[in-house]
Amino acid sequence: MSRNRKRRSFDLERELRAARPEPGRDFLHALASEVRERGHSRRSFRLAFAVGLTAALLVALSAVGGIGYAAAAPAHAVKAVVSAVKGDDGVTLIQQSPACVQYVTHANSGRGNLSETASGSGSTDSDTLINPHLGNTALGPGEFPTDDCDPGNSGAHNRGGD
Amino acid sequence: MFSRDPLANAEPLIRRVYAYVAYRIGDGPDAEDVTSETFERAVRYRRSYDSTKGEPIEWLIGIARRVIAGRSGLREVPMEELPETSDPNPFENRVVSAIVLRSAVARLDERDRELIALRYGADLSIREMSELLGVRANTLEVALHRARGRIASRLQARSEDLPDPGSEAVRI
Numbered sequence: 001m002s003r004n005r006k007r008r009s010f011d012l013e014r015e016l017r018a019a020r021p022e023p024g025r026d027f028l029h030a031l032a033s034e035v036r037e038r039g040h041s042r043r044s045f046r047l048a049f050a051v052g053l054t055a056a057l058l059v060a061l062s063a064v065g066g067i068g069y070a071a072a073a074p075a076h077a078v079k080a081v082v083s084a085v086k087g088d089d090g091v092t093l094i095q096q097s098p099a100c101v102q103y104v105t106h107a108n109s110g111r112g113n114l115s116e117t118a119s120g121s122g123s124t125d126s127d128t129l130i131n132p133h134l135g136n137t138a139l140g141p142g143e144f145p146t147d148d149c150d151p152g153n154s155g156a157h158n159r160g161g162d
Numbered sequence: 163m164f165s166r167d168p169l170a171n172a173e174p175l176i177r178r179v180y181a182y183v184a185y186r187i188g189d190g191p192d193a194e195d196v197t198s199e200t201f202e203r204a205v206r207y208r209r210s211y212d213s214t215k216g217e218p219i220e221w222l223i224g225i226a227r228r229v230i231a232g233r234s235g236l237r238e239v240p241m242e243e244l245p246e247t248s249d250p251n252p253f254e255n256r257v258v259s260a261i262v263l264r265s266a267v268a269r270l271d272e273r274d275r276e277l278i279a280l281r282y283g284a285d286l287s288i289r290e291m292s293e294l295l296g297v298r299a300n301t302l303e304v305a306l307h308r309a310r311g312r313i314a315s316r317l318q319a320r321s322e323d324l325p326d327p328g329s330e331a332v333r334i
Contacts, residue, residue, distance in 0.1 A: 016310075019264055028177070032173045035201055039205065
């Protein structure tokens with residue numbers, strides 16, 4: 001019996017693997033859960049930080065109208081491309097700006113109706129209408145003060161800034 | 163942009179790191195301390211893990227090696243404390259033979275112990291060991307074979323329960 005046991009085959013590689021030291025169960029579970037928790041808390045922190053930063057940026061942008069501006073940006077871009085393709089010179093003639101409408105209304109109601117004397121050649125009160133753009137120059141009947149609502153200091157065209 | 167988390171499945175990694183450490187410095191509280199410190203560093207520097215350079219276990223073993231190197235006076239299991247192996251109970255025999263085996267590993271020189279710990283504790287392949295140690299695979303195979311031979315010699319010299327030294331029944 002003893003001799004048989006002595007002759008027993010002994011696979012050292014297998015025995016070394018089988019004899020591999022194992023950590024205590026409590027130690028293993030405690031360490032594994034700690035590793036898990038610390039990993040999760042770091043991931044959560046990163047996610048929360050990213051969300052918070054995005055929210056702060058959105059609030060800051062919306063406070064100055066940046067979101068509307070950004071939303072309109074594609075439309076502006078398309079418009080710019082279309083005008084470039086069409087070959088416009090980029091000058092916009094404004095015929096019906098609020099300033100123009102106001103000016104015409106005042107001129108007609110305060111100094112006489114120009115349309116009433118549009119084709120006449122006689123002397124009326126309208127004949128002495130003063131062109132506010134040209135100083136004291138009297139306008140002839142039928143002459144409209146300006147075609148383009150130019151306030152008088154920027155040439156023939158309104159460049160759209162006023 | 164996002165690399166995979168090297169510690170996503172921690173339990174098997176803890177087992178392998180612990181086994182490696184225990185083969186290196188002995189089973190028990192010291193091995194637990196070193197394993198804990200290894201994983202603490204791994205959690206802290208998990209972003210430095212580069213999956214193109216190897217598996218998470220290789221990275222962790224690299225950390226464990228540095229932790230062990232930074233400690234001094236680590237205990238070895240003395241042979242004199244080992245129980246006799248004449249008990250007929252198979253379970254007890256297995257436990258005793260495991261203790262005897264670990265003790266024999268502990269008695270190896272540092273280089274051999276490192277190889278045995280990497281191969282049979284951390285369960286690394288020869289290729290992984292080669293990458294970790296920067297040594298050619300053939301050289302490692304030979305060194306491992308010699309280390310196993312030394313363990314077998316010690317076991318045979320110590321225990322009557324094992325075959326005679328030089329017997330063909332011992333497979334190393």
